[in-house]
Amino acid sequence: VALPYMSPETSSGSSINTIVCIGSGPSLTAADVNYCRHKARVIAVNDNYQLAPWADYCYAGDYDWWRIHIDRIRAEFKGKLLTIDEGARAKFGIPWVRGEDKPGLSMLRSVLHTGNNSGYAAINFAFHLGAAKIVLLGYDMGATGDGHCFGNHPPELNSLRDFPVFLAGFPKLAEDLLTQSVDVVNCTRTTALECFRRADLEETF
Numbered sequence: 001v002a003l004p005y006m007s008p009e010t011s012s013g014s015s016i017n018t019i020v021c022i023g024s025g026p027s028l029t030a031a032d033v034n035y036c037r038h039k040a041r042v043i044a045v046n047d048n049y050q051l052a053p054w055a056d057y058c059y060a061g062d063y064d065w066w067r068i069h070i071d072r073i074r075a076e077f078k079g080k081l082l083t084i085d086e087g088a089r090a091k092f093g094i095p096w097v098r099g100e101d102k103p104g105l106s107m108l109r110s111v112l113h114t115g116n117n118s119g120y121a122a123i124n125f126a127f128h129l130g131a132a133k134i135v136l137l138g139y140d141m142g143a144t145g146d147g148h149c150f151g152n153h154p155p156e157l158n159s160l161r162d163f164p165v166f167l168a169g170f171p172k173l174a175e176d177l178l179t180q181s182v183d184v185v186n187c188t189r190t191t192a193l194e195c196f197r198r199a200d201l202e203e204t205f
Helices: 030-035 063-076 086-092 118-128 163-179
Strands: 015-022 040-045 057-059 080-082 098-100 111-113 133-137 183-186
Touching: 015 118, 040 118, 057 118, 063 086, 111 118, 118 133, 118 163
Parallel strands: 015 040, 015 133, 040 057, 057 080, 098 111, 133 183
Antiparallel strands: none
């Protein structure tokens, strides 16, 4: 069984071989997000569909997030949706794949390795979509500012951001992506994630 949306469709003028994953780090700017429009396919993680309502995909892993956002995302977001939460699939009809907390890259298109965070799962999703290059934005992975780029979650979604645990999973993911000849470029303005090569966003496209 393959992930949904495996065909290389994309918005006019953008590259099907490059995918931008937009995380929620405080250093993310609207200008960075808008720069990517029409240049690549884009995966908006969680609330970032609000910064990029034109993105190709929105990925979110938690039922409570979908419960809070389902009406707004259906009204404002025209891209495709994906979750690993079976409750969100059953209640809201969100396309679903299995999530597993295992190291590195899932090679099975029916499974995403989650790394305990949605940004990690989004990278695995980009790989399954056939990306030759994955560009990271908003992957601060540290206390680089207050809250998220979009502000604080509602209280019921607030949880401990265990950055050391998040960071520990990425080196194996980076190693696996390198083995698969996928170029991952971390264009995050301020980041503790050091296992991917760094570049300015304008140098990448």
